[in-house]
Amino acid sequence: MxxxxxxxxxxxxxxxxxxxxxxxxxxxxxxxxxxxxxxxxxxxxxxxxxxxxxxxxxxxxxxxxxxxxxxxxxxxxxxxxxxxxxxxxxxxxxxxxxxxxxxxxxxxPRDPAALAEALLGADEDTAVALEKLAEQEELVSFHREELHQTNQGVLALHAELDAAGRAQREAFAAERAARTEAESARRRLTFLADASAVLTASLNHDEIVCRLPDLLVPEYARNVDVWLFEQEDGRGGSAPHPAAAVIAARTGRPQYAADHPGGLPGVDDLPASAAGGAHPLLCMPLPTRRAPLGVLTLTPPGEHWDPDDAVMLIELTRRASIAIDNARRFEHNRDIAETLQRALLTDLPTTPGLRLAARYLPATHGLNIGGDWYDAFRQPDGSLITVVGDVTGHGLRAAVMMSQLRTALRAYAVDGGSPGQLLTRLHTFLHHLQPDLYATAVIARFHPDDPTVTWAAAGHPPPVLRLPDGRVEILDDKPGAMLGIPLRQQIRDHTVPLSPGATLALYTDGLVERRAQGIDPGIARLASALGSFGTAELDAGLDESADRILGPLLSDSERDDDVCLLLCHIDGGTGPQDRDARRLRAAGRS
Incomplete structure (x- = not known):
């Protein structure tokens, strides 16, 4: 259309x-x-x-x-x-x-009335459009308000997210700082523990002093100076020291000398003139219970020290002072104990027909002086008493107690008595003298006119007897209990025959006992070593034989206990000295 x-x-x-x-x-x-x-x-x-x-x-x-x-x-x-x-x-x-x-x-239509009516009808569409437009405006207004509210919520959410982000960043930063601080603290504690182990590993105070610079340079100090008062007194002169070190020695407090305050905990600040040089100085006294041993002077590895590092260095100085003081005490006690030990080592007597050889080795750990001892002396009736004993513990006290037991035994032996009787009297003596100290001992008595040996033991490893034909017996007859324990006891005597060429070994547990193996395997090794000798070898060189016995038994260089060995050998008559000894015995009997 x-x-x-x-x-x-x-x-x-x-x-x-x-x-x-x-x-x-x-x-x-x-x-x-x-x-x-x-x-x-x-x-x-x-x-x-x-x-x-x-x-x-x-x-x-x-x-x-x-x-x-x-x-x-x-x-x-x-x-x-x-x-x-x-x-x-x-x-x-x-x-x-x-x-x-x-x-x-x-x-x-063309007439005006119809045209006017048509125009008015045409406005109905406009009214409908305006009505829809009004609805759309209301809808737009509603959505505009909702959008505004949404925007406000979005802005608030963004603000909250931003605040949460800042809080999270701050928390992460605080965590990193805490982790860094914890790592630094762990590093300092690890260093302090390792350094303490190094300082306490030695009992030589000079060696401890020499180790300090190696520990501190270069991480915590550029230079280290150790000023020990006793060493300076021994030189008879006075070496120049910074004023800060002198003040630290006089006041007993750590001193920091620099051109600006250090602000270090527990440390006094001094003017730069006290430093005596271009670098700051940290001077820390080496404290003891009585008086400072000296002063440790450090220069910083950089511009200055961290306060926490300074606290750690003060603690390290305290531990180093304790280690040096303990080492000096140890050296003092060791000198006394060694002097006493040397004074008490017996010169073995010479007896026709009987040869003696003794060895004493101190422990390689600790004070090196213990309560092990050996002795040999004659009784009024001509018998020869040989003894090996061991006082529990180490150090000066054990050495002194060993000296008292040795003196008491010699005094009791003057009145005669068998080995069991002598040990019984020693047991009573020790119990009343030192109730908290104990000892073990074995005594063997030889008489020139009796082809036997009488022995008795109190808590001690059994004697080992090598027969002339090379067979070895362990004399493990029931011994008495340890000397000094709170128990009344009568220690029994045991007698075994001896023939020319026989050898009796008395020893302490340090020779045969090892922590990982016990004592029985060690006794078996001693018996095997003793049985490997021939009579002629023992007749010709008993001292050399004693050294050869110690070799395989002490192959390890570290010993936790003292070692004592006493060999008693009956002449086998295989050399000219044995013939001379027989003539002397015959002359004595006539």
Whole structure:
């Protein structure tokens, strides 16, 4: 369908607009689309009237296209008809229709009343569009408010997220700082523990002093100076020392000398003049319970010390002072004990037909002086008493107690008595003299006219007897209990025959006992070593034989206990000295 209108004045334009609206309504064009079409057409027609001339409005309903969803289209075209209107590009618009309207022609009456009524009817579409526009404005206003609220929430959320981010960053920074501080504290504690182990590993105070610079340089100090008062007194002179070190020695407090305060905990600040040089000085006294041993002076590895490092250095100085003081005490007690030990080592007597060889080795750990001892002396009846004993413990006290037991035994032996009787008296003596100190001992008595040996033991490893034919017996008859324990006891004597060439070994547990193995394997090794000798070897060199016995038994260089060995060998008559000894014995009997 196609309709055409000639437009030359405003009435023609009004009639054309009304016709277009009615035709669009008849073909089911939606209200909003119809209003848009009418409004756009009105504006175009107004422009045409302004330009003047005759214009033509062409309305065309096209058939629907292919496809189930296709619909007719209403097309409007405004163009000059060539009868006086100026040329211009045609105006076109198209809207989709939703149906067909048979018989609708879009004609509008020409009388004014009908035209006015048609114009008023045309405003209904405008009213509907305005109503929908109002609804859209309300909806837009609602969404605008919601958007505003959403934006406010987003802003608040961003603010919260930003605050949470800052708090998280601060927490991470605090955690890193705490981790760094903990790592520094762990490093200082590890250093302090390792340094303490190094300082206490030695009992030589000179060695401890030499180890201090190695521990501190270069991490905690550039230079280290150790000023020991006793060493300076021993040199007979006074070496120059910084004023800060002198003040630390006089006051007993750590001193820091630099051109600015150090602010170190527990350290007094001094002016730069007390430093005596271009670098700061940290002077720390070496404290003891009585008086400082000296002063440790350090220069910093950088510009200054960290306060926590200074606290650690003061603690290290305290521990070093204790180690040096303990080493000096140890050296003093060791000198006394060694002097006493040397004084108490017996010169073995010479007896025709009986040879003696003794060995004493101190422990390689600790004070090196213990309570082990050996002795050999004659009784008034001509018998020879040999004894090996061991006082529990080490150090000066054990050495003194050993001396007292040795003296008491010699005194008791003057009155005679068998080995068991002598040990019984020693047991009573020790129990009353030192109730908290104990000892073990074994005594063997040889008589020149008796081819036997009488022995007795109190808590001591059993004697080992090598027979002339090379067989070895362990004399493990039931011994008495340890000397000094709170128990009344009578220690029994045991007697075994002796033949020329026999050897009796008395020893302490340090020779045969090892922590990982016990004592029995050690006794077996001693028996094997003693049995490996021939009678001629023992006759010719008993001292060399004693050294050869100690070799395999003490192959390890570390000994936790003293070692004592006493060999008693009956001449086998294999050399000229043995023949001389037999002649002397015969002369004595005659």
């Amino acid at each position: 196609m309709r055409t209108w000639q437009i030359t004045n405003v009435t023609d334009a009004a009639r054309a607009r009304i016709a277009t609206a009615r035709l669009a309504a008849a073909y089911g064009v939606p209200t909003m689309e119809r209003s848009r079409l009418a409004t756009a057409l009105s504006a175009q027609l107004r422009q045409c009237l302004t330009k003047g001339g005759t214009w033509q409005l062409l309305l065309e309903i096209t058939a629907p296209g292919a496809g189930p969803d296709a619909a007719p289209v209403l097309r409007a075209t405004v163009a000059a008809d060539g009868t006086g209107a100026t040329g211009a590009e045609p105006w076109r618009s198209a809207v989709a229709c939703s149906g067909t309207a048979d018989g609708a022609d879009g004609e509008v």
